[in-house]
Amino acid sequence: xxxxxxxxxxxxxxxxxxxxxxxxxxxxxxxxxxxxxxxxxxxxxxxxxxxxxxxxxxxxxxxxxxxxxxxxxxxxxxxxxxxxxxxxxxxxxxxxxxxxxxxxxxxxxxxxxxxxxxxxxxxxxxxxxxxxxxxxxxxxxxxxxxxxxxxxxxxxxxxxxxxxxxxxxxxxxxxxxxxxxxxxxxxxxxxxxxxxxxxxxxxxxxxxxxxxxxxxxxxxxxxxxxxxxxxxxxxxxxxxxxxxxxxxxxxxxxxxxxxxxxxxxxxxxxxxxxxxxxxxxxxxxxxxxxxxxxxx
Amino acid sequence: xxxxxxxxxxxxxxxxxxxxxxxxxxxxxxxxxxxxxxxxxxxxxxxxxxxxxxxxxxxxxxxxxxxxxxxxxxxxxxxxxxxxxxxxxxxxxxxxxxxxxxxxxxxxxxxxxxxxxxxxxxxxxxxxxxxxxxxxxxxxxxxxxxxxxxxxxxxxxxxxxxxxxxxxxxxxxxxxxxxxxxxxxxxxxxxxxxxxxxxxxxxxxxxxxxxxxxxxxxxxxxxxxxxxxxxxxxxxxxxxxxxxxxxxx
Numbered sequence: 001x002x003x004x005x006x007x008x009x010x011x012x013x014x015x016x017x018x019x020x021x022x023x024x025x026x027x028x029x030x031x032x033x034x035x036x037x038x039x040x041x042x043x044x045x046x047x048x049x050x051x052x053x054x055x056x057x058x059x060x061x062x063x064x065x066x067x068x069x070x071x072x073x074x075x076x077x078x079x080x081x082x083x084x085x086x087x088x089x090x091x092x093x094x095x096x097x098x099x100x101x102x103x104x105x106x107x108x109x110x111x112x113x114x115x116x117x118x119x120x121x122x123x124x125x126x127x128x129x130x131x132x133x134x135x136x137x138x139x140x141x142x143x144x145x146x147x148x149x150x151x152x153x154x155x156x157x158x159x160x161x162x163x164x165x166x167x168x169x170x171x172x173x174x175x176x177x178x179x180x181x182x183x184x185x186x187x188x189x190x191x192x193x194x195x196x197x198x199x200x201x202x203x204x205x206x207x208x209x210x211x212x213x214x215x216x217x218x219x220x221x222x223x224x225x226x227x228x229x230x231x232x233x234x235x236x237x238x239x240x241x242x243x244x245x246x247x248x249x250x251x252x253x254x255x256x257x258x259x260x261x262x263x264x265x266x267x268x269x270x271x272x273x274x275x276x277x278x279x280x281x282x283x284x285x286x287x288x289x290x291x292x293x294x295x296x
Numbered sequence: 297x298x299x300x301x302x303x304x305x306x307x308x309x310x311x312x313x314x315x316x317x318x319x320x321x322x323x324x325x326x327x328x329x330x331x332x333x334x335x336x337x338x339x340x341x342x343x344x345x346x347x348x349x350x351x352x353x354x355x356x357x358x359x360x361x362x363x364x365x366x367x368x369x370x371x372x373x374x375x376x377x378x379x380x381x382x383x384x385x386x387x388x389x390x391x392x393x394x395x396x397x398x399x400x401x402x403x404x405x406x407x408x409x410x411x412x413x414x415x416x417x418x419x420x421x422x423x424x425x426x427x428x429x430x431x432x433x434x435x436x437x438x439x440x441x442x443x444x445x446x447x448x449x450x451x452x453x454x455x456x457x458x459x460x461x462x463x464x465x466x467x468x469x470x471x472x473x474x475x476x477x478x479x480x481x482x483x484x485x486x487x488x489x490x491x492x493x494x495x496x497x498x499x500x501x502x503x504x505x506x507x508x509x510x511x512x513x514x515x516x517x518x519x520x521x522x523x524x525x526x527x528x529x530x531x532x533x534x535x536x537x538x539x540x541x542x543x544x545x
Contacts, residue, residue, distance in 0.1 A: 187378030
């Protein structure tokens, strides 16, 4: 056989194998997590695991609702915080800023996105936590350490900000210049054009980027763990401490494994995170597909 | 009337338009012809200041639209652009329905207080470009589902909807099939009683068919201008003669 064709086939086979391995990894992780969580799943019903709020490992009671709610609160807050800021920033950079500004902003965004999350965590402890404790909390509650849902939301929001901004810039830049010109030539202002044409045309991209940011935010561990307070209990407001799932796993895995079922419970926590992110991505795919079909 | 006086446009170090002096007569079709890269489109984009978005652009001179200098930084650009419609080379419907495409400019310029009036106006504009019958009942379907030729007519309807005085067309038929191209061309001819149309075209035949006046440009300069019959039948400049005879394109 011709050597060139042989090389071609080998390369193809190799790449196929790698692709399959990458996909199988995900499946293997899911299966692994499930197998490890089986003991706790057998000891308690699924609904009591998911919706129970009693966390007493020594008594064998594992209710994950406080942790789930912690994750949801912190993630939602982070996105609510980051989304408007990043949208406006990206609109400014793509629609208004001079090329000079763009050349300056891109590297800064890259640096921000590449900063290790522990640095954000330290910054949160040094700046955000004391600020909340001294200036925000006194208006609402008698005392707060500052280690709260709010602190975690802000730190996480700032962490996903550069990611969102650079994704949005990419999305907005892909809108053809002719569309903007069509709108401008009808007497629209730049703001009207940005909002009614650029953002509208980019809806699917905005959604896809937000999903990516939410998935990233849900799984973020270190920075959140450092400022969220890590107190087991249902958060009832922004000034309560919380304990998101990734923080629970990172804090306890390897520490408290002498307690029966504890390891299995932590694996189940990981499985919950895995499934939530998976469902979230699937749902967003469906919405994206709908939007794209509408725009066709 | 649009009058251009001593217009010079630089983009970076390139001198794109050189000392342009021109008068675009009202209620007629003026075709700007010339080989690629001669500055036709730049001239057109200067007339509605879309050129502003080009990086490193510098404009000197005057463009008087009904006596008002639009190059002057004090002028109201959005109002100017409303008065000067644009039909670009490739049809680009906005990412919304057929109806909303036409209604877009009216809404932005707050032209109507009642929805009913807007609906009637949109229908009228679609009728003016011959789309109304073709899209019956599909007014709220996405504009991108129309054929390319229909999309270009929609873009024209969208421009007409904001009551412009002038229409700029940048090779508006070059992306269309021959039949759609003819339809759009006929539309322009039918519209010249109401609007002043300035059209950049690459096709000499088209200019020959529809132009009342012709401007011939070469390397950023106006070489010859005048009534179409004069420029085509009796060109004064040697370059014009060569261009018309097909010596270069």
